[in-house]
Amino acid sequence: MDSKRPVTDWLPITKKEVEMRGWEDLDVIIISGDAYVDHPAFG
Numbered sequence: 001m002d003s004k005r006p007v008t009d010w011l012p013i014t015k016k017e018v019e020m021r022g023w024e025d026l027d028v029i030i031i032s033g034d035a036y037v038d039h040p041a042f043g
């Protein structure tokens with residue numbers, strides 16, 4: 001089983017990642033001093 005997940009499973013953090021999804025515009029931009037961590041223990 002391949003444990004690597006495609007970058008599109010995560011929130012984009014660079015312009016290149018936005019373009020990889022084929023998006024032209026962003027509706028919301030989140031700016032935070034905290035790291036984005038997608039894990040239930042940090043919920």
